[in-house]
Amino acid sequence: MENYQGSCHCGQIVFTVKTDTEFSTRCDCSMCRRRGAIILRCKQDNLKTLSGEEHLQMYQFGANKAEHYFCKQCGIHVFYRLRKLPEQFGVNSGCLDGIDQNTLSPVLTKGSKT
Numbered sequence: 001m002e003n004y005q006g007s008c009h010c011g012q013i014v015f016t017v018k019t020d021t022e023f024s025t026r027c028d029c030s031m032c033r034r035r036g037a038i039i040l041r042c043k044q045d046n047l048k049t050l051s052g053e054e055h056l057q058m059y060q061f062g063a064n065k066a067e068h069y070f071c072k073q074c075g076i077h078v079f080y081r082l083r084k085l086p087e088q089f090g091v092n093s094g095c096l097d098g099i100d101q102n103t104l105s106p107v108l109t110k111g112s113k114t
């Protein structure tokens, strides 16, 4: 487990996450398919928003269990609360400093089709 700092594109939202890059996922749900991000997971307590909380917008669909957060200004999806494991978050690895996405080996996970 390592600590990383991340941000949305416009930089309003800055956060830190403690995660393990050995395990990453690519979800096939209707939203993740469009977003195309490789996701790193963390426990809720290991994700901290340092600034820009007021710019976070939450989006839900289907079962309305997962909470997808994105920046109101630049539209970048930064992280989401997992539908099946609500005590965990998935973080958009592309938002993190110091991570080369080419070194990740994402596992395909099955998500909501609606």
Ligand SMILES: [Zn+2]
Pocket: 008, 009, 010, 011, 012, 013, 071, 072, 073, 074, 075, 076
């Ligand atoms: Zn932004």
